[in-house]
Amino acid sequence: MTYLNALAQGIMLGGLFALFACGLSLIFGVMEVINLAHGDVAVAAVYLAIVLIPATHVSAIWIFVLVVPTFVVGGYLMQRYFLQRSLDSGPVTTLLVTFGLSVVLENVLLEVFTANSQSLQIGSLVSDSITISSQIFLPYLSLIILGAAIVALAAVHLFLARTRTGRMVRAVADDREAAQLVGAGYRHLFGVAAALAFGTVALAGLALGMYTSVAPSTGPSYLLYGFAAVVIGGLGSLWGTLLGGMVLGVATTLGSLVDPDFGSMLPYLVFLAVLAVRPRGLFPKKSLA
């Protein structure tokens, strides 16, 4: 029964990891780079919420209405006026610049908000749960996060598959020159992809801030979990990403049954094992969406 509960918790935790992975997967799929500051952007969203909640009197559970649009706009501007410049100098420069951004962001948060960990207070939602049996609980919050992850992944999928802009983003991802020849300007479309990625990662950050407490140094490990979910799921496959997140989530909760430290180690080991055996992931897919 303990294992069954761990399995259920792990699957729900997978939603959180998938939410982190969604934006990474999108940016990698479109621009073939990894934003190493991804986790820190999520943490920045938590701190923005911590500032905004007392200022606007919006409750924590609804604060995403303000935070996510801010990050969508911020992501677009960031891509157009900063990240694009590093992209123009090549993938290595982009890696280094986003790594620098990660360190700078983390230390700015450290200076402004101290190293103390904080969380978003959502009252009884964090403790209430559906009781399946005496051993298995499904907390409302975990269900909400899993639901949010599925909605976000579906929204990104539908955007890429069905809308005109989404199709243009995919065209640019497949063949930038050819797409440009028929009038799809890649800079704007990269901006759109980055905006979406920043929006989803802000959502992931808020979910994380409700789920557990967050400190400025929390970011990188969720970048790694998110990336691991992308790789395990297979690049470019959004639903594979959700499955990858769930594999990691289950690894975390099962590992935690041994001891909490092993809980943070086991998902990494699973990731390395997948890299060693199937570097293209468990559910590889050729192109985006």
Add this chain to the structure above:
Amino acid sequence: MTAATGALAPAAPALLVTRSRRPATWAAAVGVCGLLVLALLPFVSAIGFITDLVNLFILVSLATMWNALAGYVGLVSVGQQLYIGAGAYLVLVLSQHGWDPFAAVPVAVVGGAVLALPASWLVFRLSGAYFAIATWVLAEVGMLFVERFGSLGGGTGAPVLGLDGFGPDALLRYTYWLALGVTALVVLAVFVLLRSRLGLVLTAVRDNETGARSVGAPVMASKRVVYLLAAGGCAATGAVIAISQLDVEPSNVFNVQWTAYMIFAVLIGGLATIEGPLVGAVIFFVLQQELANYNAWYLIILGTVAMAMAIWARRGVWGVLTARLSLHFFPVGYHVHIPGPTAPGDRFSRFLRGDPPVPPADPHKEETRA
């Protein structure tokens, strides 16, 4: 490091190939004297300054190792802290078994390189961002792994034993010499590597990896050699860190911040030269000292500068300084002196290049490959 000359093309008339020029010969002399002065410094200098220099040497070794990886073979590792931690923990473990911590340093170097062998098997299947993240994950796994050992102090770490036998002054001196020696060896190792046949491959990989592969250069093998070298160098530095800090704490030695230091120093100094990381580490260190009262702001400022330089000044401070002058203190290239009717350049640049004085009838045109 003296000028070694030899003819490459036997048939061509008077085609002279040299490996170094006059500034390099000077630099070698100054370098040896500088090392001597640095080695004697603990006898005359204030203790605080010596401690600062140990930290500078740590920074120089780390930056040099990261530059060898990223600058020459394009391996952007974000996980070199794995080897720093491995080196530090090897010193800790051996000291717990009664070893002299200083005697444990060579073992730490070998241990780091040996650990890098299976790690390279795993991460070399990946490239670019995948490689970067995989190295980072390995470092995290390394930290979580050593934290599981209660005998090593678990998550809080443990003191390095056997250091209290020295007096405080003597310990600082030995630590200083160790740090200086490691730094000198690390820089020398990269220099020797680049001058070897393998160095030719590395330079080719740096300039154009696909091109190097297409002419049959052993790209993978040379990458692996550099990865193992960087692991050994970082492990040596980790050992220095363990001894200079007197204890080993997993969240310190396995901190990604070390990699941030390496990357920032190299980006500021300049990628893919031997001099760049040295210059960058010194600039980084001076700024770190100057801004020491402003907590984490030094890292924010240095990070911002490094990002700006990565985008707008890719060759770094050293690259910008030497863009006009072909100045190399570590001669790793070949200089081909081609006889021809071309103008020989002004006297100063000829002097810098170490060209022979212009014979009126036979001016030399020169091409440089560094």
